[in-house]
Amino acid sequence: MKTILVKTLTAFCLIFSVYLMDVQTVMAHGEKALEPFIRMRTIQWYDVHWSKQAFNVNEEISVSGKFHVAEDWPIGVPKPEASFLNISTPGPVLIRTERYLNGKPWTNSVALEPGGDYDFKVVLKGRLPGRYHIHPFFNLKDAGQVMGPGVWLDIAGDASDFSNSAKIINGEMIDMESYGFANGVLWHAFWGILATAWLLWWVRRPLFISRYRMLEAGMEDELITPQDKLIAKSAMVAIPVMVLAFNAMANNDHPNTIPLQASLDQILPLPAKVNAGIVNVDTLKAEYRVAERAMKFDLKIDNQSNAPLHIGEFSTANVYFLNKDLPVAHQDLSGSSTVSEEGMSLDNNDAIKPGEQRTLTMIVKDGLWESEKLDGLIRDADSRIGGLLFLYDLTGKRYISSITAAVIPKFD
Amino acid sequence: MMSANISNRSFRPYTGEKARISRAYDYLILVLALFLFIGAFHLHFALTVGDWDFWVDWKDRQYWPLVTPLMGITFPAAVQYVMWNKFRLPMGATLCVAALLIGTWITRVFAYHYWNFFPINMVLPATMLPGALVLDFILMLSNSLTITAIFGGAAFALLFYPTNWPIFGLFHVPVEQGNGQVTVADLFGFQYIRTGMPEYLRIIERGTLRTYGQYATPLSAFASALLCSLMYTLWWYIGKWFSTVRYLNKI
The missing domain is CATH 2.60.40.1580 (Particulate methane monooxygenase, b subunit. Chain: A, domain 3)
Structure with a gap:
């Protein structure tokens, strides 16, 4: 037995060490994986420029550029009726603070017009130090991701220095990195304690074999005591009452809330820059x-x-x-x-x-x-x-x- | 030799070594069940509710309260069948949802925050524990599939949104962004970059499920209540079809 264990562990260590020797950082985002005709005949990028490629945590940079939406849009690709200019990052190592299309602020998705010309600007803020390969790219609904030109960005500094605050509509400043976290943990803990108490109430007694034998023996009434029923009846009333009371308290604390926003931004193309007729x-x-x-x-x-x-x-x-x-x-x-x-x-x-x-x-x-x-x-x-x-x-x-x-x- | 097939008259509770082994078996099954439900229910939930539970900017007033309880009542119903019908243990739903939350919290902290750098407040999970507790209470007090499906399933759905509003309501405070208003939740989605999650993928008040007098959540919650009653029954029978006590009978 001991020999088998040693052999298994040795084999595992050998296999694992092969992986360790060959660990490499991923350098791409599958930008060459999309069919060439989609990369060539949908979003045609040009003049893409990064304001800086080396900067610090909390420092803002921007990427700006232009693109033409090809007139010869492939028939197999849905028209760009909902499109989102994104940034390919390995997670939010940067945050996007502002984005503009044709000079207009742009928060949601937009419908692009084939044949249209657009310019864009995205303002980004360093969040996590490191060296990252980043592209601007378009998420095209039902079509996929069309990459713009990529560059290497170097973010220096300390991740713990990062700050990101936002002003909510009543003028209060909030810290986006921690807003609502402690409150969320508190509520999860509260309901978690109640649930744990209910589980322990049952787990403290003999469970499976004993109860199964008693049930099979027709002793069902002894498995649920009057005290169990009393607790269940009380809690069955108390829990919905608590839920509704806490809900009312939350409404009271935040009376001016709105639903999630999801409108399509309306931004028209620029006067023709490509195929302008000259x-x-x-x-x-x-x-x-x-x-x-x-x-x-x-x-x-x-x-x-x-x-x-x-x-x-x-x-x-x-x-x-x-x-x-x-x-x-x-x-x-x-x-x-x-x-x-x-x-x-x-x-x-x-x-x-x-x-x-x-x-x-x-x-x-x-x-x-x-x-x-x-x-x-x-x-x-x-x-x-x-x-x-x-x-x-x-x-x-x-x-x-x-x-x-x-x-x-x-x-x- | 122990045997589960005994009559009321001849029943004798285990004592001594038998009682000790029986108790050890309880803990063994409980630990295994906990890991099984953490893995299986969490996977099921991630594949069905998915983004609605992952992201704060997906937790809308219409589809989130419809989809989440509907997919969340599945495992609790199946496990309740086994726990109640075979052992008279009214804790199947609570156990399942607690296991789901353990798995979810582990994922959010380690996969979303430490691995992929998202702030945890952007990926806070929702809780269904109050609904699960009420589901267990109703089954225990009624001892009836029909009553539990109708009233328990409805309670599970109806309690979901008000339970979670104290956690997520503050993310619906408006913020001015780009000459328009968005919620704090929307701002998370805009600022914290997700390459595979463009804004248009969110299903926010699309389709034929409309508001009535601008109220959306009550309609969704009642639609979910009706569907949860049906879903509960379906999964109760799935629990019945796929569970067995044949090994207990051999003891």
Whole structure:
């Protein structure tokens, strides 16, 4: 027996030590797990910026940015009639103190309009020290989570310094970290003591075998005494009376309460920023070359602006392909790890003149298609690509088009 | 040799070693039952009531008092059948709900607070102990499935909201947030980030269950009372079908 025990314990320790050797912190949130066509053709993020990436407990930072809701919304995904901009965190290591959509305060969910343009800002406050990989992302009702670009945040300081107070409507300040806790424990303890007393009242006597034998012997009347009945009758009246009295006391203590609030916020899109009608881009054909990890687009571009334009970037699902020959600066992508600095090539890199219509070929090529699991698009039920094409004039002014096309795979 | 199949005339209470062993068996069963109900009832409750019991901003005036007693009366009814019909012990409901609360508190403190960093006041559990006590009293005094189902089931549902209002009422005080009013409970949901719990998932006064003259809770509570009576009966019979005393008969 002793040998078996020792062997079992040894085996357990060995197995457990293997787990200990390989313990790693989770670095992702499944952001690549969602089908590529949903990541590419629902929420199209850009200009996402964090005010700080290293800060202290109690310090406030913000993440702001823009997104376009794709016109070519996949037919298999429910329309974004209830959407919630969230922050992917490992629990509330930060708290969200404010959130804005198009400059308006935004507390609940909102209906987004396909084709609409929005900007957002979320104010966060450090709560627990540590290093965390964080994304802004959208919870889309019945569709899933569409991640925005992620960054690493370093929160320094002491968790015990965290404070979070709120002003309730009568002007009183409350501490959100402890509000109502002692009161809750008190009531649980009160009812717990009564219940324990009732259980002990019965447990103190011989229980199962004895009572079963007596019941089988027809001695039922001896199992419940008149004293038991008296206590039960008294308590049966006393408990509902106490419940109602305590309920009345609580109402008295907090006369002005309201039901939980759950309205859908009404926030309209901004005037068009993407597909604004000045520069029109039509995707004639898209072809994905599996072996080269390259997407080839045939584009027809109509420049109705009054300035010559260069194609600067193509972004899809938070991956950016840059034209290294762009004569002006790209958008700030310093925090992103999914940028292909030289990933874009054009068959004609000359400026597209005002009023000119040009058909050109753009190839965006990088291992990121594979590492970001976007190449799986060709095996999706809805194998259409979507993304944002950024065109720049020489002053750095941008024109953005949301482009979309069915993808033809080339396997050799 | 001990035997449970004895007549009234020949019945003799256990004494000496038999009484000691019988008592040891009582404690063994009680401890096992406690762990079984902590695990099984807690799992059942988490899978059925779930978010309504987890989060303070889910405890609404309409679906919370409807769903919670309805799912909460299940195990108590089944265990009451065994405890009462086989042992005349009127403590099945109280034992179940107490076990549920032990499991719930352990989870809230260790899983929600220490593991996932939520403040405990955001995840305070509700209590059904007064309803469970009354359920046990009614069964004991009536010795009737019908009366307990109708009056006990109704009491279990009707007592739920007023029992919990002293715990959760203060979370319904309004706060101004983002040019609108929310409750303190809503503010918890907004501030303390839950990646898998967007606001729209909450079921707050949706569907055809409406208010009447702006009163919602009494309607829900009475709907729950009716359903609890039916649910009690169903689970009483589940307790009957799945319980056995065959091992006691072999003693």
